[in-house]
Amino acid sequence: MQRPIATTRSVTGISTGKLAVWWLIASEIIIFGGLLGSYVMHRIGHPEWAEMSAFTNTPAGATNTFVLLTSSLFAVLAHLKAEHGDGKGAARYLMFTVLGGLVFLVIKAFEWTTEINHGFTITRSTFWSFYYTAAGIHGLHVIAGMVIMLFVAADARKNRELQRVEAIGIYWHFVDLVWIFLFPLLYIAK
Amino acid sequence: MSTAVEHAHPAAAHGTSGEGGHDAHHQEHWFKHYFWSTDHKMIGKQYLFTGMIMALVGGFAVYVFRMQLAFPGMSVPGYGRVSAADYNALVTTHGSVMVFWVAMPILIAALGNYLIPLMIGADDMVFPRLNRLSYQIFLLSIIVLFCSFFVEGGAFGGAWTSYPPLSSSGTYNNTPMGASLWLVAVALEFVAFLLGGINFITTAMNSRAPGMKLWDIPIVVWMIVLASVIFMASVGPLVAGAIMLLFDQLVGTAFFDPNRGGDPILWQHLFWFFGHPEVYVVFLPTMGIVAEIITVFARKKLFGYRTVIYTAFGIGILSFFVWAHHQFVAGIDPRMANLFTVTTVLISIPVGEMLFVYIATLWGGSIRLTVPMLWALSFIAEFLIGGVTGIYLGASGADIFFHDTYFVIAHFHYTFVPIAIIGLFAAMTHWFPKMFGRHLNEFVGKVHFWGTIISFNFIFIPLFFTGAGGDHRRIYDYSHFPEQWQPWLIELRQLATLALVAMLAFQVLFIWNVFYSMYRGKKAEANPYRANTLEWHAASPPPHGNFPVMPTVYRGPYEYSVEGREEDYWPQHLPS
Amino acid sequence: MNTASSFAGDIDELVLLITLSVGFWFILAEVAFFWLIFRFAERDGVRGKYVAGEKWKETRWISIPHYIILAFDVIIVIAAVRVWVHVKQTTPPADEVVRVVAQQWAWTFVHPGADGKLDTPDDIRILDELHVRLDKTYHFELSSRDVLHSFSIPSFRLKQDIVPGRVIKGWFKPTQTGTYDIQCAEICGIGHALMPARVVVHNETDFAAWLASHGQVAQIAPSPSGPALPAPVQQNAPGPNVPGGN
Ligand code: HEA
Numbered sequence A: 001m002q003r004p005i006a007t008t009r010s011v012t013g014i015s016t017g018k019l020a021v022w023w024l025i026a027s028e029i030i031i032f033g034g035l036l037g038s039y040v041m042h043r044i045g046h047p048e049w050a051e052m053s054a055f056t057n058t059p060a061g062a063t064n065t066f067v068l069l070t071s072s073l074f075a076v077l078a079h080l081k082a083e084h085g086d087g088k089g090a091a092r093y094l095m096f097t098v099l100g101g102l103v104f105l106v107i108k109a110f111e112w113t114t115e116i117n118h119g120f121t122i123t124r125s126t127f128w129s130f131y132y133t134a135a136g137i138h139g140l141h142v143i144a145g146m147v148i149m150l151f152v153a154a155d156a157r158k159n160r161e162l163q164r165v166e167a168i169g170i171y172w173h174f175v176d177l178v179w180i181f182l183f184p185l186l187y188i189a190k
Numbered sequence B: 001m002s003t004a005v006e007h008a009h010p011a012a013a014h015g016t017s018g019e020g021g022h023d024a025h026h027q028e029h030w031f032k033h034y035f036w037s038t039d040h041k042m043i044g045k046q047y048l049f050t051g052m053i054m055a056l057v058g059g060f061a062v063y064v065f066r067m068q069l070a071f072p073g074m075s076v077p078g079y080g081r082v083s084a085a086d087y088n089a090l091v092t093t094h095g096s097v098m099v100f101w102v103a104m105p106i107l108i109a110a111l112g113n114y115l116i117p118l119m120i121g122a123d124d125m126v127f128p129r130l131n132r133l134s135y136q137i138f139l140l141s142i143i144v145l146f147c148s149f150f151v152e153g154g155a156f157g158g159a160w161t162s163y164p165p166l167s168s169s170g171t172y173n174n175t176p177m178g179a180s181l182w183l184v185a186v187a188l189e190f191v192a193f194l195l196g197g198i199n200f201i202t203t204a205m206n207s208r209a210p211g212m213k214l215w216d217i218p219i220v221v222w223m224i225v226l227a228s229v230i231f232m233a234s235v236g237p238l239v240a241g242a243i244m245l246l247f248d249q250l251v252g253t254a255f256f257d258p259n260r261g262g263d264p265i266l267w268q269h270l271f272w273f274f275g276h277p278e279v280y281v282v283f284l285p286t287m288g289i290v291a292e293i294i295t296v297f298a299r300k301k302l303f304g305y306r307t308v309i310y311t312a313f314g315i316g317i318l319s320f321f322v323w324a325h326h327q328f329v330a331g332i333d334p335r336m337a338n339l340f341t342v343t344t345v346l347i348s349i350p351v352g353e354m355l356f357v358y359i360a361t362l363w364g365g366s367i368r369l370t371v372p373m374l375w376a377l378s379f380i381a382e383f384l385i386g387g388v389t390g391i392y393l394g395a396s397g398a399d400i401f402f403h404d405t406y407f408v409i410a411h412f413h414y415t416f417v418p419i420a421i422i423g424l425f426a427a428m429t430h431w432f433p434k435m436f437g438r439h440l441n442e443f444v445g446k447v448h449f450w451g452t453i454i455s456f457n458f459i460f461i462p463l464f465f466t467g468a469g470g471d472h473r474r475i476y477d478y479s480h481f482p483e484q485w486q487p488w489l490i491e492l493r494q495l496a497t498l499a500l501v502a503m504l505a506f507q508v509l510f511i512w513n514v515f516y517s518m519y520r521g522k523k524a525e526a527n528p529y530r531a532n533t534l535e536w537h538a539a540s541p542p543p544h545g546n547f548p549v550m551p552t553v554y555r556g557p558y559e560y561s562v563e564g565r566e567e568d569y570w571p572q573h574l575p576s
Numbered sequence C: 001m002n003t004a005s006s007f008a009g010d011i012d013e014l015v016l017l018i019t020l021s022v023g024f025w026f027i028l029a030e031v032a033f034f035w036l037i038f039r040f041a042e043r044d045g046v047r048g049k050y051v052a053g054e055k056w057k058e059t060r061w062i063s064i065p066h067y068i069i070l071a072f073d074v075i076i077v078i079a080a081v082r083v084w085v086h087v088k089q090t091t092p093p094a095d096e097v098v099r100v101v102a103q104q105w106a107w108t109f110v111h112p113g114a115d116g117k118l119d120t121p122d123d124i125r126i127l128d129e130l131h132v133r134l135d136k137t138y139h140f141e142l143s144s145r146d147v148l149h150s151f152s153i154p155s156f157r158l159k160q161d162i163v164p165g166r167v168i169k170g171w172f173k174p175t176q177t178g179t180y181d182i183q184c185a186e187i188c189g190i191g192h193a194l195m196p197a198r199v200v201v202h203n204e205t206d207f208a209a210w211l212a213s214h215g216q217v218a219q220i221a222p223s224p225s226g227p228a229l230p231a232p233v234q235q236n237a238p239g240p241n242v243p244g245g246n
């Protein structure tokens, strides 16, 4: 398909793709904001939830925070490479980012299985409902980001559509940022 | 920003572009042309016709349940007897279809798609394939909704507000499948409009023709974009809420179940935090349509272009601080009601200002009462009724009585019908020559106008009185209530129903007019109204790529009757 | 419409005030609007004027009215809040307390009986009928067994949603004898339209007679243990401890 002239214009000075990613992120922030806002309102009304969050695996959560931050760093490096026209290098760093996402998901899976085995299922209490819902939706965003990143990396390797490396990087930072909010809210606040 | 003259494909870009090989617009397969197109005009028309078909669905539902209200227990022609469960399902379907599948697709998606690229001088949306995807998700949402009518238990009947715990538990609502499918359909619709909104906003921000500064953007484009932003900023929490409610229904969580630690009022906050801004999401685009029409047919510059934009921002911001006026008596802290009364009544200032600006625009004009102008003017006259009756409800003390009575119904139909139905007719009659290259029949259009407007008022004026007389909403048979079963109330209900039947009958004229004129109407030239905005610079109908040479903009959109010029209009693209 | 409670008149006055203040602007706007359409209809040889609407000389036609509208807004808000505070935020001392239990799709009204106290053996529980005395202040306690309902008596101008899991309190004072409709004002499922109930406002003698006819039956009915909710009852069928099916 041919790209319309509209797509190539840039009245704001920001490239169209990047602008769209920012708006996408804006809408996602509001979705997560609604979810976390609801959680916080409930949390204030239920001090006893502190006991439940004691059962979450804080070290695993902390490790995951570290893993995501590292993967974000790789996304930055990929962007740097793309800026210099090095598609191969960008693709390589993107693959590291995807790997980070994968590690995150594996740790998550491990956490969830132990928790479910101990009877802390999604229906156990409203705390656990929030816990699984929020982390689950975040996890879906991680998976979506990884899939898109694979496509972007495939193109970048052939030095095509290098501007997308930055766009997906911005998105990944956002996914990372959501986790930075989830981690203290779900694991630490006791 | 490119300085060279931009040529739209296929004319010129074709030859120079390296990948023009598969660019065969002329002999496109009909399926690809009508159902798989990425052209913004075709997608706009898809939304338009889907929305109009859904208007017939919503109109049919209202016909059935209003017949039941006027003549309880009758066998409604074309439907049969209406049970209590049927009634609830019909009202729910009517409300959600009209808001989510008529007003939204027509005012935002259809007009946004059709008009934004044309009016800002672009050849398409910035992401054509995302655009196609958003329509497909929208279509999917309709299919899911229709499925919900036929599952076991029938369609959801818990009102378009879907308050839990009624909506969250099949044992309470008796329509477990219907409730979940309804929710999925609404959520899909939200996703479609979020994607579409990103496209509209990015297009309007980044792809305006060279020379088109912020204050040169036609009002309708501003309004659709602002509406998309407000939608995006308000719907997020409800998307999260929809996921939570779906989990309550299907997984067994208890987010909204008070017996297991949840909170049903939370849903109301999430719903109305979206629900109230949503009414301005549909209001603003229609205000945009009206601005375009009255300036053209009054041959007037808009009175205070910037005032309109500022008040639109004002409405947008205020709209996020009024939501609890739907919950005055819902069991929230009564002290909160006072705060929300203040914000709610204050919103009369920007809304009133906007309407007064439009009225002032007529001053000194040369007004021609064409069919689109009649619709645009009737919007102002009718919406004022809906607006001022909102104040009765915003006044907390009075809302104790009016809440959930037909007074509320009459209030919001005097806003929604002008916005969605009159707005549709105004836009359709105004841009029809552009969309289809032919004129509608003027005489049939006028008969349709007067028939629709008069019968519309005969539906809803009576309902203010039945509401003030104590009729509550969503009651399928008032004969159980001696105080509501008095002759004057019964007669008013029947009057409203008869007027509705008349209103629906008049739509036959419109449908005939649209389809007849599409093929047989008088051929339309590119700029039949001598209008300024860029869409009238393109051919009627515009070809793929819209403009032979991409236009440059030299002035604002409403330079009508400029002194010292021979012509009384001054198109945006003409060099000085 | 009947005006049968102490605050019904206040609400009606508020509605009148709003009608006058928004009505004024509404009529003004519509008159100006139609006059302009008529006055500036297309005429041969007359061109439109070029008015940007950005100078104060022009915008004052919009701005000054809006300062006045702001003043009207303030008046409306003050009047509304006063009524609201009176009805919903202040509670005059109770002469009697009644309990209202909503469920799909019936109402149970718990009257305190002859001793004037709830949770005593002479409590009277009746389905779909509330009996009160003229000119006495009643407090009510609303609760729901299942979904949201709303306790609405149009003739009293009274409305309050009922939320499961909570007890919501409020008050009213009937000022006119008679029988009035109680409607459920929040959709609560298939039978939402099928939960009609009545409130009967008695004068003292009638009330005493009513009490006498129901007190005895209540006496022999099994005494409810504590503030327990009534057992689920079938639509239109008398509940286990409801005297007869009035
Ligand atoms: C697009 C639709 C739309 C629009 C534009 C509005 C506009 C307004 N609405 Fe309405 N409303 C709905 C759609 C809409 N509403 C719907 C669908 C519901 C019911 C939902 C449901 O329960 O199912 C509802 C319900 C609703 C309620 C809740 C009622 C209840 O359930 O108890 C309230 C309460 O405050 C309210 C208030 C207002 C106000 C103050 C405005 C204001 O924006 C109006 C402002 C305009 C004017 C005031 C007129 C112009 C100004 C003048 C002429 C100047 C003079 C004015 C003064 C002196 C004040 N609306």
Ligand code: HEA
Pocket (backbone or CB within 6 Å): B052, B053, B055, B056, B058, B059, B062, B066, B091, B092, B094, B095, B096, B098, B099, B102, B103, B158, B159, B160, B161, B409, B413, B416, B417, B420, B421, B424, B459, B472, B473, B474, B475, B500, B503, B504, B507, B510, B511, B514
């Ligand atoms: C945009 C919103 C919208 C619109 C336009 C309408 C239009 C109408 N509505 Fe409705 N209504 C709602 C939104 C809307 N409604 C909502 C949100 C509710 C609350 C639901 C709830 O409680 O859950 C409601 C509830 C509601 C009730 C209350 C039911 C109850 O509580 O028991 C009633 C009662 O009379 C009613 C009546 C009508 C009538 C007579 C019309 C008429 O104006 C209808 C006229 C329709 C037409 C004239 C169709 C026109 C057709 C075309 C334009 C198609 C042309 C087609 C082609 C060319 C292919 N509506």
Ligand code: CUA
Pocket (backbone or CB within 6 Å): C102, C103, C105, C148, C149, C150, C184, C185, C186, C187, C188, C189, C191, C192, C193, C195
């Ligand atoms: Cu109970 Cu409606």
Ligand SMILES: [Cu+2]
Pocket (backbone or CB within 6 Å): B275, B276, B279, B322, B323, B325, B326
């Ligand atoms: Cu509102």
